[in-house]
Amino acid sequence: MKTLVTHSDGQLEVREIPIPSFHSKQALVKTISCGICGTDSTLIHSRFKGFPKEDYPLMLGHEGVGRVVEIGAEVKSFKVGDVVLLPFNDADEELYGALGSAWGAFSEYGVINDKACYEEEQIPEVAYAQQIVPKDIDPVDAAMLVTLREVLSNINYFGIKEKDSVVVFGSGPVALTFIKLMKLKGINQIIGVARSEEKKRVLLASGAKTVFNSREVNYAEEIHRLFPKGVNYVLDAVGSTDIINEALELICDRGEILCYGVPKNNQMQLDWSKGPYNWKINFQQMPSKLEEGEAYAQILEWIRAGRLVLKDFISDYYKFDHILEAFQTVARHDVLKKAIITY
Numbered sequence: 630m631k632t633l634v635t636h637s638d639g640q641l642e643v644r645e646i647p648i649p650s651f652h653s654k655q656a657l658v659k660t661i662s663c664g665i666c667g668t669d670s671t672l673i674h675s676r677f678k679g680f681p682k683e684d685y686p687l688m689l690g691h692e693g694v695g696r697v698v699e700i701g702a703e704v705k706s707f708k709v710g711d712v713v714l715l716p717f718n719d720a721d722e723e724l725y726g727a728l729g730s731a732w733g734a735f736s737e738y739g740v741i742n743d744k745a746c747y748e749e750e751q752i753p754e755v756a757y758a759q760q761i762v763p764k765d766i767d768p769v770d771a772a773m774l775v776t777l778r779e780v781l782s783n784i785n786y787f788g789i790k791e792k793d794s795v796v797v798f799g800s801g802p803v804a805l806t807f808i809k810l811m812k813l814k815g816i817n818q819i820i821g822v823a824r825s826e827e828k829k830r831v832l833l834a835s836g837a838k839t840v841f842n843s844r845e846v847n848y849a850e851e852i853h854r855l856f857p858k859g860v861n862y863v864l865d866a867v868g869s870t871d872i873i874n875e876a877l878e879l880i881c882d883r884g885e886i887l888c889y890g891v892p893k894n895n896q897m898q899l900d901w902s903k904g905p906y907n908w909k910i911n912f913q914q915m916p917s918k919l920e921e922g923e924a925y926a927q928i929l930e931w932i933r934a935g936r937l938v939l940k941d942f943i944s945d946y947y948k949f950d951h952i953l954e955a956f957q958t959v960a961r962h963d964v965l966k967k968a969i970i971t972y
Contacts, residue, residue, distance in 0.1 A: 632718065633735035633952055634728065635673045637685035641953055647724045648738045653701040654746035658716035663734045664692035664772040665959055665968045667801065667868065668891060672731050673956075676893045684729045688718055692775040693734030694768055703746045712762040714774060715755060716741050735952065737972060757922040763929065769946070770939040772969050773802075777928045777937070780806040780889075782920035783913050784814065787862070787887055794818035794856055796879055797837070799866030799890060800828035802942055802967040805835045807866055807889075812836030813936055820855070822848050831965065835941075852879055859905065865890050870897035877904035885909045943967045 634644045651657050669689050671677045680687065695716045697707050707713065716739025720730040733739065744756035758778065762771045780803065789795060793816060797804050800823040808819055812835070821832035821840035829840045839855070841848035852860065859881030865872045868890030874897075876886045882905040891914050901908070931937040944966035947955035952970055959968055 630737035631949070632733060632737070633689045634686045635689050635731075637675050637682040639673050639675070641673065641689075641956060643952065644728075646728065646736075649718050649721065649736075649740050650724060651699070651701060651740045653703040655701050655740050655742050656697045656704055656707050656713075657699040658695035658713060658739045658741055659698045660693055660695040660716065660734070660737055660739060660972045661712065662694045662769045662772045662972065663690045663970045664775060664802075665955065665964075665970065666692055666776070667803065669731075669956075670960065671868070671891050671893065674893065676895075677731070677891060678895055680729075680731060686727075687729045687731040688733030688736060689731050690735030691715070691717070691732035692772050693717070693739055694762060694771045694774075695739055696768070697741075698738075701743075701746075704743045705745045706743045707741065707761070712764075712766075712768045712771065713741050713759060714762060714771065715759045717755060735949075735970060737949070754918045756918075758918040758925075760922060760925055766929075766932065767939065769969060769971055770943060773939045773942050773967060774925075774928060776802055776806050776942070776967070777810070778921045778924045779916040781810050781924040781928060782916055783889060784810055785924065786913060786917075786920060787885075787911065789814075789816055789862060791815040791817070793862060794820070794860040795862045795864060796820045796822065796852060796860050796876070797832075797864045797866055798822045798869070798872045798876075799864075800824070800832055801866070803889065804864075804866035805831065805942060805966065807864060808832060808835040808837050809937070809941075813931060818860075820852060820860070827965070849875070849878060856881070858882070859884055861885070862887055868892045870894055873897065873910070874900055877901050877908065880905060880908055883907045883909070885911055888912045889914065943969055945969070946971055948972075 718733030741759040742756035821837040863876035864887040945968040
């Protein structure tokens with residue numbers, strides 16, 4: 630099969646490797662689609678914590694959807710033909726030598742686990758989120774379900790309430806998803822910060838009450854006019870240490886900075902001179918698969934009620950044969966929303 634590989638110098642290649650092996654508690658999955666995520670870009674630049682350069686090269690991708698083609702002898706929860714979320718490819722020295730894995734979903738095949746086959750204390754964490762895609766959901770667009778579940782689980786974890794005020798930095802798929810899902814949960818005081826008029830319009834369409842173009846206005850002054858005592862939360866959906874410092878002068882007493890985007894650096898100089906006396910910072914950059922799985926039913930309910938439309942979050946589709954071109958386009962910031970690779 631073919632898989633997308635990144636090297637520590639940022640070079641990408643499509644490599645031919647064996648189809649993954651799987652054991653009796655697992656199923657083999659043929660990939661249908663996989664979304665491109667900011668985490669992929671961070672890994673390409675060797676800046677994702679937990680993946681040192683000596684672990685490279687790595688198979689990329691973690692927003693995959695596929696169809697079950699074979700099942701292990703003990704599998705109970707899946708059958709051949711099921712469309713499922715999160716097929717991964719683990720490193721396998723016997724099959725792949727020194728090739729490492731950053732989940733490996735940009736592959737033609739992957740593997741899922743059946744949590745029903747394991748004793749509770751032995752269930753692989755990812756198995757909680759390796760779930761079936763219902764037949765009424767487009768299997769290509771279903772790649773967007775991964776981001777939707779992750780984000781909803783984190784809104785719940787952060788504890789954002791209906792009357793809270795939230796400033797969202799960012800205008801990519803993650804920021805759009807946070808804004809849309811917070812709006813669906815009844816959170817109305819949502820302020821966006823974008824860097825173009827086009828992105829500003831997208832954030833407003835997603836449910837933000839107000840959006841400031843940071844290249845046109847002093848957004849800090851504008852936010853203080855709206856919220857003289859500061860906002861309850863500032864969400865970094867980009868992954869920028871600069872945003873963390875800027876957020877400190879925007880939050881209220883006992884306000885909280887929510888860091889969901891993955892920074893390109895693992896250290897920073899933090900200046901709280903303009904912040905309140907009491908504040909918190911909350912890094913949540915590896916969503917719990919258990920919580921992600923628990924959020925799935927609500928996402929499906931909103932989709933079936935017509936309150937969520939998967940295509941609203943997707944702007945570009947690329948065939949796997951053009952995956953290198955797709956990543957070049959994403960790197961140039963020429964993709965407005967989510968880009969999906971199809972197989």
